[in-house]
Amino acid sequence: MIESMNNAQVKRIGKLKKSSRFRRQERVFIAEGFKMAEEGLLHGLVQTMYVAESAEEEYFSKLSHTIGKENIEWVSDAVFRQLSDTASPQGVLAVIRMPEYDREKILAEEGAALVCLEDIQDPGNLGTIMRTAEGAGMRGVLLSKGCVDLFNPKVVRSTMGALYRMPYYVTENMSTEVENLKCQGFQMVAARLDTELDYTHADYRGKTGLLIGNEARGLCLETAEKADVGVKIPMEGQLESLNAAVSAALLMYEIHRQRGQ
Numbered sequence: 143m144i145e146s147m148n149n150a151q152v153k154r155i156g157k158l159k160k161s162s163r164f165r166r167q168e169r170v171f172i173a174e175g176f177k178m179a180e181e182g183l184l185h186g187l188v189q190t191m192y193v194a195e196s197a198e199e200e201y202f203s204k205l206s207h208t209i210g211k212e213n214i215e216w217v218s219d220a221v222f223r224q225l226s227d228t229a230s231p232q233g234v235l236a237v238i239r240m241p242e243y244d245r246e247k248i249l250a251e252e253g254a255a256l257v258c259l260e261d262i263q264d265p266g267n268l269g270t271i272m273r274t275a276e277g278a279g280m281r282g283v284l285l286s287k288g289c290v291d292l293f294n295p296k297v298v299r300s301t302m303g304a305l306y307r308m309p310y311y312v313t314e315n316m317s318t319e320v321e322n323l324k325c326q327g328f329q330m331v332a333a334r335l336d337t338e339l340d341y342t343h344a345d346y347r348g349k350t351g352l353l354i355g356n357e358a359r360g361l362c363l364e365t366a367e368k369a370d371v372g373v374k375i376p377m378e379g380q381l382e383s384l385n386a387a388v389s390a391a392l393l394m395y396e397i398h399r400q401r402g403q
Contacts, residue, residue, distance in 0.1 A: 171293035194222035197233025261288035269300020278394035332369035
């Protein structure tokens, strides 16, 4: 049983929680809680499972049938409390290999719909968009390199498991990627405030890339101007904009509605 915060594995977990660069180097991330750990096991992505001593009876029988005992580490309750990011830890934490997806396979599907996120910064927004993308039947999520790290612990929790199922890829330059997607037959639709076209009046039935920008700044001008069409969500009152995750949800479900899914 691990009983010291000076343990090498404990130090590695701490570094994985804090450093996006280290997560990318190791190609793993941290997922806490029974649901996220169990889904990681179901997808064959768990590297190591850490179980608090007080959680053994409740969780061990549920987890041990899908992971070898050699891949389970027992942790004292005191150490686990230090590792946990939650107010009421369940006593289960997993180091999980990052899912890998091929860009061309994501784009190859007839009528594919993507949500393309430029510089989204809020972990809750990114996690919610991932969940909604799955629910709305999107084919994938495209992230600019300026987005908050998809494997940030707060993002991971917010996805509620969609992270394991929603294909994604990261682009170095969103403006260039927009051009590439257009060459591959995608209609690129930008969520903008400086347009009069109601989002329900655009046609999303073909290959579609939906562009959502930063919470404070929106899309950069270069990216927005390369879109085929700009759409606006009508708002009453004195609001200047909607939350990025709310805007993305409305647009994704309009795509879902038009396609009769």
